[in-house]
Amino acid sequence: MKKAVWLALIAAVAFAVPLRAAEKRDFFKVGVVTELSGDLATGGNVTKRGYDLWAEAVNKAGGIAIGGRKYKVKLYYSDAQSNPSQGAAAAERLITQEKVDFILGPYSSGVTIAVAPVVEKYKVPMITGSAESPLIWKQKFLYTFGTIPPVNFTGAAAIQTLAGLSPAPKTAVIFGSNDTFSKATAEAFESAAKKAGIKVLKFNIVPAGQDLTPLMSAAKVLNPDLVAFGGHDEELIKLVKSLRQIDFTPKALLMHYGVTEPAFVEALGKDANQTFGGAVWTASEKTKSKILWKDSPTYAAAAMKAFHVPADYTQAGSSAAGIAFQVALEKIKATPPISEAKRAELIKALEGVDVETFYGRVKFATEGDYYHANVGLNPLTIQIQGGKVVVVGPKRDAEAKAQYPMTPWDKR
Amino acid sequence: MELLPQALVDGIMLGAIYIIIAIGFSLVYGVMHVIDFAVGEWIMLGGFAGFYLNEWTHVEPMLLLPAVFAVFAVVGYLFQPLIHRVLSGHRGNPLLMGLVFTFGLSLMFRGLAQTFFGFYSHSVPSRFSNGSFFLQEGGFSMTVSSVRLAGLLYALLITGILHYLLKHTDFGLGVRALAQNRDAAGLMGVNNKRTSAYVYGIYVGISAMTGVLIGMILSLSAKMGPDYTIFAFFVVVLAGMGYLAGVPAAAFLLGIIQSFFLIYLDPGYTLLAVFAILYTILLVSPRGLFGKGV
Numbered sequence: 001m002k003k004a005v006w007l008a009l010i011a012a013v014a015f016a017v018p019l020r021a022a023e024k025r026d027f028f029k030v031g032v033v034t035e036l037s038g039d040l041a042t043g044g045n046v047t048k049r050g051y052d053l054w055a056e057a058v059n060k061a062g063g064i065a066i067g068g069r070k071y072k073v074k075l076y077y078s079d080a081q082s083n084p085s086q087g088a089a090a091a092e093r094l095i096t097q098e099k100v101d102f103i104l105g106p107y108s109s110g111v112t113i114a115v116a117p118v119v120e121k122y123k124v125p126m127i128t129g130s131a132e133s134p135l136i137w138k139q140k141f142l143y144t145f146g147t148i149p150p151v152n153f154t155g156a157a158a159i160q161t162l163a164g165l166s167p168a169p170k171t172a173v174i175f176g177s178n179d180t181f182s183k184a185t186a187e188a189f190e191s192a193a194k195k196a197g198i199k200v201l202k203f204n205i206v207p208a209g210q211d212l213t214p215l216m217s218a219a220k221v222l223n224p225d226l227v228a229f230g231g232h233d234e235e236l237i238k239l240v241k242s243l244r245q246i247d248f249t250p251k252a253l254l255m256h257y258g259v260t261e262p263a264f265v266e267a268l269g270k271d272a273n274q275t276f277g278g279a280v281w282t283a284s285e286k287t288k289s290k291i292l293w294k295d296s297p298t299y300a301a302a303a304m305k306a307f308h309v310p311a312d313y314t315q316a317g318s319s320a321a322g323i324a325f326q327v328a329l330e331k332i333k334a335t336p337p338i339s340e341a342k343r344a345e346l347i348k349a350l351e352g353v354d355v356e357t358f359y360g361r362v363k364f365a366t367e368g369d370y371y372h373a374n375v376g377l378n379p380l381t382i383q384i385q386g387g388k389v390v391v392v393g394p395k396r397d398a399e400a401k402a403q404y405p406m407t408p409w410d411k412r
Numbered sequence: 413m414e415l416l417p418q419a420l421v422d423g424i425m426l427g428a429i430y431i432i433i434a435i436g437f438s439l440v441y442g443v444m445h446v447i448d449f450a451v452g453e454w455i456m457l458g459g460f461a462g463f464y465l466n467e468w469t470h471v472e473p474m475l476l477l478p479a480v481f482a483v484f485a486v487v488g489y490l491f492q493p494l495i496h497r498v499l500s501g502h503r504g505n506p507l508l509m510g511l512v513f514t515f516g517l518s519l520m521f522r523g524l525a526q527t528f529f530g531f532y533s534h535s536v537p538s539r540f541s542n543g544s545f546f547l548q549e550g551g552f553s554m555t556v557s558s559v560r561l562a563g564l565l566y567a568l569l570i571t572g573i574l575h576y577l578l579k580h581t582d583f584g585l586g587v588r589a590l591a592q593n594r595d596a597a598g599l600m601g602v603n604n605k606r607t608s609a610y611v612y613g614i615y616v617g618i619s620a621m622t623g624v625l626i627g628m629i630l631s632l633s634a635k636m637g638p639d640y641t642i643f644a645f646f647v648v649v650l651a652g653m654g655y656l657a658g659v660p661a662a663a664f665l666l667g668i669i670q671s672f673f674l675i676y677l678d679p680g681y682t683l684l685a686v687f688a689i690l691y692t693i694l695l696v697s698p699r700g701l702f703g704k705g706v
Contacts, residue, residue, distance in 0.1 A: 041634075214419060
């Protein structure tokens with residue numbers, strides 16, 4: 001009996017292998033490598049929501065229209081576990097075992113930098129809907145694209161907005177966590193501050209996840225007008241609490257990604273108010289599109305309905321990554337499964353993408369330091385006002401006046 | 413120089429957090445010879461219990477601490493037999509078995525927490541979180557956060573209670589006897605299984621309360637566990653494995669080193685400094701700061 005079961009099993013495997021080789025399918029296999037667990041799971045799951053929403057919307061519309069036929073998309077997830085080497089292994093598995101047609105990339109810059117050489121090796125296009133470190137684009141990977149502009153492109157805008165406030169901040173303390181994205185954010189803040197004539201009194205890169213209260217005590221003595229910090233969600237919450245606990249209110253507090261995450265306001269309540277942040281998209285931004293969602297509010301409403309949490313720019317950027325693939329695939333009329341030659345063609349098509357989406361304009365740079373990053377967007381400066389994300393700069397996009405200087409903690 | 417009192421105060425407050433993270437961990441190692449790698453997850457689960465209890469009842473989280481302790485002490489008490497089973501019998505290396513088992517537990521708890529509590533970070537709102545005292549004397553000034561001060565008092569209180577329990581009660585005598593020699597203690601009538609279960613219950617209860625406090629002072633998330641496990645381990649190694657009385661000194665030392673580095677030297681090298689000092693002390697005195705560890 002046992003022997004028969006074994007034989008049946010071996011036979012099943014033997015038959016299954018040739019079936020796989022002669023793969024024919026009427027849907028696109030889309031690999032997704034992102035951080036579904038570990039330290040960066042919050043952001044990873046934000047990207048997942050963005051990718052899921054895109055896939056759901058595409059499939060609801062019947063699929064991607066190519067040559068009069070519609071092809072649905074199916075997402076294949078692989079968890080990067082917030083670890084660059086796991087991310088690289090996850091991408092390899094998706095490419096060699098699942099044989100995905102293209103990849104939607106990780107949340108964090110650290111994992112993206114590890115995954116990029118893998119997709120380069122197997123010549124599989126990847127668009128990350130989230131990673132923001134300029135280091136990724138400087139390496140000029142042919143097969144890696146990103147829908148969010150690098151942080152030195154966006155972070156500088158926030159400093160410029162602050163420099164235009166009255167009375168303009170004259171001094172700053174700037175620091176960042178020691179990870180790829182946060183460090184780049186802090187460096188972007190520093191160089192923009194120097195350019196804007198703001199004197200940087202202290203600049204530090206600190207180990208991630210630490211209690212920074214003593215460092216804030218040291219900052220308090222310097223009494224800077226501006227405190228700017230590059231970090232991830234939980235670190236931002238801890239930092240505001242530290243400032244609150246040592247009772248130090250600078251004139252302006254600037255952070256970057258994470259301020260727009262609903263958890264920031266939920267965890268801090270009224271202490272979250274008046275924090276500045278950088279963003280490239282908000283739910284109320286004026287955009288117009290013919291693909292899937294007609295504008296930002298429509299997307300935001302769809303996201304709210306699906307996940308019951310407000311969408312931020314990373315989630316929107318992730319959905320836009322799907323749209324970019326969709327547009328390029330339609331242009332080259334690629335049908336699944338996509339061959340290596342067709343994938344090379346897809347890269348050319350992606351480089352030519354210039355499209356208005358609900359998220360704004362998507363256009364990838366084809367040369368220079370921002371190579372393959374989306375440079376079609378305007379960086380926005382946002383501020384939390386009354387628990388909501390409000391655009392306060394640049395002037396032509398502003399929805400409200402910046403609240404400045406910050407109200408002291410005990411007067412809120 | 414004007415920052416010196418602030419650096420010391422910040423270091424002591426940080427040390428207080430390390431005490432409450434590590435003291436139960438040290439006790440469990442001393443008695444049960446288990447390096448409990450799930451300590452960070454017990455802290456996390458306790459923090460979430462406090463968070464949801466507060467959301468539900470709107471009672472000040474400081475007042476919820478006894479309730480959180482009671483619930484988790486029972487959980488720990490009921491859980492201990494599982495660990496006991498892994499450690500006992502004819503197994504090769506009980507220390508390693510305990511380590512692997514609790515490491516697995518930590519992974520499981522973290523995964524379950526991510527599934528049930530979500531990925532977002534939270535904060536346990538407390539009226540203590542908002543206040544601070546500002547003291548000024550001559551050229552020196554410092555700010556003391558009330559919630560951190562409450563944390564320090566809590567750490568001292570827990571240390572005091574544990575000290576009393578161990579040194580002045582029959583139960584404590586049993587616990588110390590077990591820690592010294594399990595077989596001899598058994599022959600003297602100490603019930604190993606039951607005493608260990610009580611100790612594990614106390615440890616889980618303390619860790620859970622610590623979680624609520626950390627949620628008030630810092631933040632709370634399903635993925636926070638490993639950060640705290642590592643510090644618990646460092647404090648206990650520095651204090652001497654299983655040497656409970658060394659924990660407060662080791663915790664304050666780590667806190668003050670960290671604070672001085674963050675304020676005076678390069679913040680980027682804080683953790684490097686902590687590790688370097690830890691290794692140096694272990695090289696000079698392998699059984700911890702006081703040479704009294706196992």
